[in-house]
Amino acid sequence: MAKQVPKLNLAMIGSGFMGRAHSNAFHQAGRFFDIPYELRLRIVCGRKPETVEDFARRWGWEEVQTDWQSVVTRKDVDVVDIGVPNHLHAAIAIEAAKAGKIVLCEKPLAMNLPEAKRMAEAARKVPTLVWFNYRRVPAIALAKQLVDEGKIGKPYHYRATYLQSWGGDPERAGVWRFRKADAGSGVMGDLLSHSLDLALLLNGKIAEVSSLLETFVPNREVDDAVVLLARFANGSIGSFEATRFATGCRNRNAFEIHGSQGAIRFNLEDLNRLEVFERSDATEVQGSHNVLVTGPGHPYVGRFWPPGHIVGYEHTFIATLADFLECLARQGTFHANFDDAVEVHQVLEAVENSARSKSWRNVSTTADRTSSVA
Amino acid sequence: MAKQVPKLNLAMIGSGFMGRAHSNAFHQAGRFFDIPYELRLRIVCGRKPETVEDFARRWGWEEVQTDWQSVVTRKDVDVVDIGVPNHLHAAIAIEAAKAGKIVLCEKPLAMNLPEAKRMAEAARKVPTLVWFNYRRVPAIALAKQLVDEGKIGKPYHYRATYLQSWGGDPERAGVWRFRKADAGSGVMGDLLSHSLDLALLLNGKIAEVSSLLETFVPNREVDDAVVLLARFANGSIGSFEATRFATGCRNRNAFEIHGSQGAIRFNLEDLNRLEVFERSDATEVQGSHNVLVTGPGHPYVGRFWPPGHIVGYEHTFIATLADFLECLARQGTFHANFDDAVEVHQVLEAVENSARSKSWRNVSTTADRTSSVA
């Protein structure tokens, strides 16, 4: 006999690319994981009635709305999920949090650090999630596990790139991601935020940065590319690059860590793989292990398909949601939450200031935030 | 306003690994594709009531049954989907076909060629599908397209391997796939059938074979490995290998074609990639193109996620089902159907006879079948 599980009523604001990815996760989480809730896809909210009706039908939402204000305070909503352009995140999240809703939000959390802090403050008493979904790529979860077990040893180098190539595509010239008022920034919020979140997860806090921002397209309002140097609190050094002008690369979100005992390499375009170098291997067979992270012994993958049967992009959202729900049920603290996203914004702010001032900038410490909470 | 679409009531026999993959496809097809039916997951049928109840709850089946006979003739069932051990395929499929149901069946279709022919005969008047799902890997669909466009030119070589490594795993020693009465064969039906189906799709009919079967585990009833040479009707030559003893390979379903104008390479463990060599490239930059088959310009992928966002194993079932439903609605002939699977069994029979007799064997021609239909 099935045990009775509590219901969670979901409302999703937004019905674009992320709306699809989230809706899919809402349906699929319970199929692959033993989630402790019954999810009910109550309301999807979008600006254009017809589009959102179609969306609702396809993705199984019960009700359609076009005004988010009315939705986030509804009594029959437990969770508000935000998948709209960046400039709307704060208002929706703060309103929802005030109404006591659980808040899930796309990245980047906010338009800038002060806004991110206000959001985290407002949501201090509700569970939050930020869709830094790549933390739950099985290979990245394995990387985290190896780092935590000391398999990399003392870290020396961290190197991350997030390379896309659609920045000059005339067909996409009008998208909101190029408007400063809508997106806040270009690749910084869109791509670099992902790389920074993973770096903070895998290699800890960043102490200071020196950065360079570039906009290749005349009159474009936001950054097309960013490159930066970083010193981490643990003594390692790193570099980051994010761009929409890396011809030949569709979605190369990649990183490498070199430590005293080993090394790790990952590339999102081949997300079922992790390359792992171990100095403890016999000398004559030392070389990066080409690990197909589909089990056995790997995070999440027992949940999906048998060993050797790969997963895709969407599974990162499914695993993120499943972990969140499990945390929620046992009242644990889920990561990445709004506070984690504030830390990403702290680095982003330092990156922006560094580029503007052409000087090294310290990353403001989380201590600031914590004290402000007390 | 949504157009009204007809309903299709599904019954699925089996609730194991394939039951999961099919159920997932039944739910997901309509989300990623514009399918011309509303699918209703009516009945799932399994032997153990408790297991199947759990399964039904997780995968959203309305009703549970334990006796397939009662299911396949039910008036409220339009489609019977078969995902049980091989020895049960024929009885279920024939019964269902007689009852006028649309029949979907896992591969290998049958225990042997005569049985496959009986099934095809019995199902002559109903639409059928065999889950040779790898035809719908986007990269393989692209390969087919390139072959059809003449990009490979006159084919010289076809080389396929399907390499797994769990054959000696003591924890799996008791599975039905090792019992001759249940599985019919070992890797021949399980793995080689996939490779043959793709070869027939991409390179046409096989004229004759010389093969070798091996069972590494003492007293095992079925083949652990098969290797074979082949002459294709188009004049090219090939080799096939399927094994569960390829240490280091979880699911390396790979093939290569070399022709007068180009070459193609694929590996299921990296299923979003296709390597394409084109002799028409300028001499100094000739080299295999490493194509990330996630669009633009690629089959299916506009259906899933944006370029650079990879798909996984399960999407092959989703795309297979979507294509089938589209065919069904316009009364077209879907492939792979039961007749296509008969062709695979024709080769399998020749392979088995060749290995037993240690001699080359012709593959019986499909003409036989066609005439028998008249």
Place this chain on the structure above:
Amino acid sequence: MAKQVPKLNLAMIGSGFMGRAHSNAFHQAGRFFDIPYELRLRIVCGRKPETVEDFARRWGWEEVQTDWQSVVTRKDVDVVDIGVPNHLHAAIAIEAAKAGKIVLCEKPLAMNLPEAKRMAEAARKVPTLVWFNYRRVPAIALAKQLVDEGKIGKPYHYRATYLQSWGGDPERAGVWRFRKADAGSGVMGDLLSHSLDLALLLNGKIAEVSSLLETFVPNREVDDAVVLLARFANGSIGSFEATRFATGCRNRNAFEIHGSQGAIRFNLEDLNRLEVFERSDATEVQGSHNVLVTGPGHPYVGRFWPPGHIVGYEHTFIATLADFLECLARQGTFHANFDDAVEVHQVLEAVENSARSKSWRNVSTTADRTSSVA
């Protein structure tokens, strides 16, 4: 003070591609290895006086001749090295051996098995070398070492391909390798012989074969491609393919071994790499090690350049020669010698007979040869 080392006077018959590779090795061996002889490049012999004069000047040969008969019996010659078309190997080698010369010969040793046996017989009392140079690719020598140490365990599968693509190149249509009278065979002697030599080295004797020969070019006298199945004496099974019609592949001499404890993969186009899978790795980091075989701990490479600095094609000849000279000095038995090449020809004969008769053929055992010696 340098120790006095004996001189070895060399004569080389042939001044083509192999003449270059051998001459280079004669010069370079003493630079990278501590060879126990002083090599003197006495005579190079070629048909066209002008060509061979140029060659001699470039490659540092003291004297030029155009008639091999006069050369192989010269008192001031200790070593006769044969790098001419296949049909000339036997006469030269037998004459040289009768004159008591050390004989080095290109592969394939002979036009056919009987000739190879005659050559081995004639050379029974002199040291011999056959230029199966790939045995001394550092990565292959490492593979041999790993096999011998049991790192692969009981072997299950052996898979070799030697893929080239120049078979249809009109500019090369007139080369001697396409004339049966000069070459004896096509890819069998040219490419498959290499693959077989490595297989015999790494996986032991081949018991029986089933093969297929194909000539794609009308009126061509020799085989353009060969594919074959093999049963090894150790119980493993294998396949081999050699072709000049593998569009996209310049020189892909590749093999894989899967055993109970591990696996190995090699590709000559990337000859400084060996992929090594070890089942003894911790489950979560199991995956092929991508080993850059340039030391430390690797065969030969301490001889060449520091770790990470790769070697090329020519170094395989250098290492082969150095090993031979070291054996010679201590009167050890060098491999591959004429007897080893006879074993390759035993397989080649079985391959040819199998293809002609379309049946499995046993490989004649070396016992035959040994008894014939008694």
Place this chain on the structure above:
Amino acid sequence: MAKQVPKLNLAMIGSGFMGRAHSNAFHQAGRFFDIPYELRLRIVCGRKPETVEDFARRWGWEEVQTDWQSVVTRKDVDVVDIGVPNHLHAAIAIEAAKAGKIVLCEKPLAMNLPEAKRMAEAARKVPTLVWFNYRRVPAIALAKQLVDEGKIGKPYHYRATYLQSWGGDPERAGVWRFRKADAGSGVMGDLLSHSLDLALLLNGKIAEVSSLLETFVPNREVDDAVVLLARFANGSIGSFEATRFATGCRNRNAFEIHGSQGAIRFNLEDLNRLEVFERSDATEVQGSHNVLVTGPGHPYVGRFWPPGHIVGYEHTFIATLADFLECLARQGTFHANFDDAVEVHQVLEAVENSARSKSWRNVSTTADRTSSVA
């Protein structure tokens, strides 16, 4: 009949790793290339008589000396080749140049920019070569050709890493490369100089840099790692990293360029490959071409072995020397010469100043040098 070619008498100062690489090139250049000189290996000079005697015997030097001063002014010396620790470069090169000798020198040319300028000034009237040998990797020469032909289009991004891992090896803790007085710097001069030379070659002048230097080993006098951002004069942006603490990487000298029309990727550990992306490819087959740069149509490689037969590290020195001699004969200007090395030092100086001052630094322009010459 051979044409008479002039003789060039060589003296080499140094008999270590670079002494081997250069000696090898001196012997091999004339075998693979049609060089317009007869090279005579006259004198090798080293500190320890016994070591250098052994070296001379092995590498075919006629005479041994231990005092470079006496050598560089010798009448029977035309060319002085410098392969000693960095702090000795200037004195030897200047003395040799004053004596009218042709001067070849290892990189980094000097201990710092002023010294480099003095050297270039002193050598203004003699032909010079700096052993930036990687310019002549066939794949890099192909990259240069593609860039010059506009195949990359307008460049956006340049990304270079030079990753080694021996920095913490206790067995090598005492080498001169870690002593500031001998080496001048750590990875900056040793590794970064190579990356910068290639960047200047392939992507033109660097306008400004922001950098970070790190020494991981306590009390080590030189930099273990450097990371930097760069703005190029052509408007593209870039990053560089050089380190001896990249666990898992033996000699990964790699770079990537992304431009409006294409992209290029190279890695020295796989030096016979170039990855080339071309936007002009048909959409559905766009992907990096995996080019095995061994001909046909590729730079140098017709000189070495047939297509598909790879070359190694040492061939970069051979091709460099051959190009130099060809320039010398026609009194052309060879690159990289001392002036090119000065440009590298200009960047290195800016890098060092940037790291010390923690600020962006302009790279002093070559105009300075040119005017100082007038």
